[in-house]
Amino acid sequence: MAKQVSPGVLALRKVVDDVYADARKAKAEGKLVGWSSSKFPCELAEAFDLNVMYPENQAAGIAANRDGEIMCQAAEDLGFDNDICGYARISLAYAAGKRAARKIDWSKEDGYVINPATGKPLKDENGNVVLDENGKPKKDPKTQTPFIVLEDIHEIEALPEGREKERRRESIQPYRQMRMPQPDFVLCCNNICNCMTKWYENIARMCNIPLIMIDIPYNNTMDPNPENVRYIRAQFDNAIRQLEELTGKKFDEKKFEHACAQANRTAQNWLKVCDYLQYKPAPMSGFDLFNHMADVVTARGKKEAADAFELLAVDLEQNIKDGTSTLPFPEQYRVMFEGIPCWPKLPNLFKPLKANGVNVTAVVYAPAFGFVYNNMDEMVSAYCKAPNSVSIEKGVEWREGICRANKVEGVLVHYNRSCKPWSGYMAEMQRRFTADLGIPCVGFDGDQADPRNFNEAQYETRVQGLVEAMQIRKETME
């Protein structure tokens, strides 16, 4: 039986689909489409009715669709070092016109060259695996997929109109992230990571388009320094002026206020959803929050996102009331997952957790994206707070707060090769978690987008070790 998907989750999926579809439509109509970093003040773009796409969210989707490696390699071929963030490499390759595409079978009128290594075993009507003449399991042709090759949209567009051009256009992977429109301008806010600045400068230069930049200084203090707030506020004003120039429109305060109200609603509902992980058993997997991040990032200032999260909250409240969960296994242990997941290896990440009954009930995204504000200065302060721009003390406070509230028994830390700032401070944070919370904390190596940096056997051993340590702690406490 197909897995039942709740109305809230369906609504959230539609929100992101619509954002992509609207941007494609806008581009086709000759309207401006921008690319934005995940924590740029979306309220500003909303005030100008601009269609904005989010390369970080796009890169995560490309990686989860297993095209991270080919895109990362494409960026490396363009001269970007493989030490650079995997999201940035995917995005830069995409901005340069590179696309993952299905290998065309030119010997036929239509169709692609199937990769024989793909597909699930073919089963007969009794559910038995069908064997070939060599005694090996036959592949179900319906589940087999083509070889993936690299395409270049500039090369395609330079071709004369005709079947070849049409087929090559069609061959580009059909999922939404690989069909995102090229940018007409970029919006960059480096609160989420310092790497953003150079990443967006490169896109702006590569595509010869305007860059609107908001620089957020690193916060050495627990709360943003008033001088920094003034500095950033002035940049907000400048960004508004630049957007007025770009669009030829006057800043619409009414639309801005509406977007702020929606962003606040989205944040409140998002926090509500995150908070439900405090219940035992949790009404969902914390991994679901990673998926819902797509909505928080791409549609925070939209009414539809706020509504969809409200709907999800209702679904989860019902689960809590019924004592049920969408987690596909009984929850035996609760952990915090620290860092961005390894998107290309999500099933491998989940497998040993499922096998050991481990649910992720805490992730740091809740406070990072669940910010509510009442005026412009508070809004500016809210944009100062992102995992890589707050002090280590603030970061520890955030995480330990969630760990306590969500009753976690261990921490699984992703040392993400793509994210040097985040992984760099984790060793100290890990030490603090153990000292302050008295729970085992385990790290593993991986990458948010480049599958070459993850080793499944190493990960499994670490998860098993963590489970054994949590079990010992549980037994001792009992």
Place this chain on the structure above:
Amino acid sequence: MSIYTLGIDVGSTASKCIMLQDGREIVSKSLIDVGAGTSGPARAIEAVLAGAGMTREDMTFTLATGYGRNSLEGIADAQMSELSCHAKGAAFLYPDVRTVIDIGGQDVKAMHIENGAMVNFQMNDKCAAGTGRFLDVMARVLEVRTDELGTLAAQSTKRVAISSTCTVFAESEVISQLAQGTDKRDIIKGIHYSVANRVSGLVNRIGVQDRVVMTGGVAQNKGIVSALEESLGHIIYTSPLTQYVGALGAALFAYQKALKMKQ
């Protein structure tokens, strides 16, 4: 009637077995110098059973550990991580142990022990520097056997600096030292300090507490042990059974499970 349990440690470079009687006495042990994905595990099991004149059916419980622990389907009744097994084995040999260091073929582990059980651990990142494989690569370049490294380092008169960040770069450093005519024994000492620096960084992250015990095959190398002692500032204890500690822990866990089964 006695309970016999078997612990099998299928590592990346060797397969080890320990048979225990009533969770106390080692009846038989075996070691084959090849690990996961080879004939090693089967040969080690055959040897340990032959050593005791017993069959697999005589074992009340068999537990597998190590990198290849999942490959023993149909042989092992359960499997556990090598982390818990090394901790368990070390605590059996040294009941007051608080820190266990295991340098394996391709990973390094530092475990914090409380009341004989592992409560936290750290492992190396995705890099071979500081592992047993690192030493194998260096021994090959120096044209000596890995088991000779300790003795040769003891004859060194000065230490040569060797990088601890990357096996490949360290290998080129060793080659260049050899080309300059540097004494092999001094280079080996440098290699030992390179491993010790790498490993001590990891151990310090979990907090070193006495008694510190080193397990695994690399603990037989006195040069590494003394370099690590110097680097950590703690005495390190090693057992003649060092290579078998993981298998011993597995056999001890197997005994606990056998008792639970009987209940």
